[in-house]
Amino acid sequence: MKDPVHILVVDDEPDIRELLTVFLERMGYAVDVASSGRQAIESIGRRVYDVIITDLDLGDLSGMEVLAHLRRQQATSEVIMISGYGTVEHVSEAFSLGVSAYIQKPITFAEVDARMKEALAKRRFAASVDQVLKSASGADAELAKHLEQVFQLYDLGRRLIATLDYQPVIDTVLSSLVSIFQCECACIFLVENGRADLHVYSALPMSEADLGAVRADALAFWQKLRREEIAEAQVKTFHKSRPSGDPPSGPVAQTMRVPLSAQEKVIGVLSVCNPALTAHTLEYLPYIVGDLAALALDNASQHRHTRMLALTDGLTGLLNHRAFLDRLHQEFDRSRRYNSILSLIMLDIDDFKAVNDTYGHLQGDIVLEGVARILRNSSRESDVLGRYGGEEFVALLPETNSSQALLKAERIRKEIASHPFQLNHSAVEVTVSLGVATWPNPDMQVPEDLIKQADLALYKSKSFGKNRASLAE
Known part of the structure; x- marks a missing residue:
């Protein structure tokens, strides 16, 4: 007999917990519930769950805190986050931590069903990948490494398709780059309508001096590509790092740069700092990541523009x-x-x-x-x-x-x-x-x-x- 799919539902509202539990049990899933973040963490310590459905705000802890704890304990569990007031920042942080889907309240059973099927399909695919990699590693280490990189690219592409919001796309690309290249930091330098933004994601905290070095390097490469002068003081810098008590990383010694091009126009620069490049690294890997990132950013930019037209008053720029x-x-x-x-x-x-x-x-x-x-x-x-x-x-x-x-x-x-x-x-x-x-x-x-x-x-x-x-x- 096949083992049941185990689901953990985390929400501080009793009605939501009951509705989700009844629906999921009717679908044949084994469901546990938690009414707080601390209860959820206790449940995660007792059992490995296939999918965890959690609210963003749980009263005692946030869904993000539960998610961060989960990633330290059960890296393979899929997570669906629900919220009644999620902002772009919340969505961005959720996707950077590996959330499979983000559902806005009021939730519908049809959407929960669809997101559950997507999450379980991803989990089955991940299990298949793990099995292939284990089989290949015993026979050919180089083949196993190449397969792992191909699967990482697939996962990045799947995650980019899952969202059209601009900031989550940036965070997804950067966190994936740090993982794929085992590097200290990754950054995306974007120029749009005369505005220059630098988004940096690092595995460890970075000093202001190192952030300045990354900014200067990206700016120099951009100016070499476009022959366009931009003062460093005009570059707005956004920096995030993985939660860690470790000290700042060392100086940036090596940088790999890839131009980001969309619709035959260079829109920015993708940089990877101190990448762990080996003989097994696919030589075209950075360029594939760059193409995926540029396409996703261009789609997100167009979506943002279209959404702005739909939500704002054309004359004043305020909400309609x-x-x-x-x-x-x-x-x-x-x-x-x-x-x-x-x-x-x-x-x-x-x-x-x-x-x-x-x-x-x-x-x-x-x-x-x-x-x-x-x-x-x-x-x-x-x-x-x-x-x-x-x-x-x-x-x-x-x-x-x-x-x-x-x-x-x-x-x-x-x-x-x-x-x-x-x-x-x-x-x-x-x-x-x-x-x-x-x-x-x-x-x-x-x-x-x-x-x-x-x-x-x-x-x-x-x-x-x-x-x-x-x-x-």
Whole structure:
């Protein structure tokens, strides 16, 4: 009789655990459950699991911490991560740690079933690869090494196909390079629209001097390829390293460089620092990795551009109405789950119709762009900004109480009122009215109630003479 597939479900929400358990058991899997990160780690210590399905936030520990522990204990287990509020950074970190799939809540059984089949197919393939390598190693060490590199390339390609998000693609390529070449660090130097970014991933922590050496080397190779001068100070550097208590690595003594080309255009440089090259290393291996990376990055870039067009307002660059509502629902659910504060500012340009009638709609667009710019410059990275419609804007402020939100609204109002807009060679003063609402509030049961209360406060500002900010009652 064939051994059952063992699954570990980790989630701090009882309903999610029960639903997944019932569904997976009906599919014929043997299921264990854990309600916290520590329980999950205890379960991992007792049994080897084929697949682990874990939430991102487990209360006591994060799903990332459980995943990092798992990789130290059971490197072959496949992991499916689920989350209700995952960001690109979360997705990126998850894929860099070898997650098979990332599912956004609310989950569906069809998606869980599909991701389970993919994870088990990968596990079966990995077992077959291991068997082939063991058989080959006894007969021919060189053949075994070449087969291992081919399978590593296959795994890299499979992981790159699994995501179209830009940062996870970069992290997947770099972590795979460090593994394939057993090197101290790997980096990708990218230039897009005049912006230069250097992404570095190292097996051990790196000193600032070594990061500077890697940056200078990548920049010099790029300039040799493109004859394009870029000052080193203009290169934005992002560095990650494997979790380790070890000291920084030694100086970078040797660098292998490969140009990244997509659609007959060089888009960057891929570098491997101090690679462990041997006589068994396939001579074309770095170039295959470079081609895979360039293709994946180009696809991710196009996907990012298309997604941006779908989610943002074309004039102001802020989230459009639909995208803002999606984020509002996510933030409202998170605030309700963790009992945290969430405020919303609704802003309306006073007498905007008169601006359009007097100066024309093109000049009105200048006002809309200017108000959006001031709103953006007045906000934190965690704030969610959108153009709600016409001359109305919204700002969602996590972890911000009503007093703080009202102060912020007042600062925005003053900044706009003191900023004359140049319309048809005339300096035109523009004012705005704002309404502020904050959750938790007994009158708010759904996310739309937050908008409704902010809108009522905005109406109060209009009623009292405009050019003011009011708080919902």
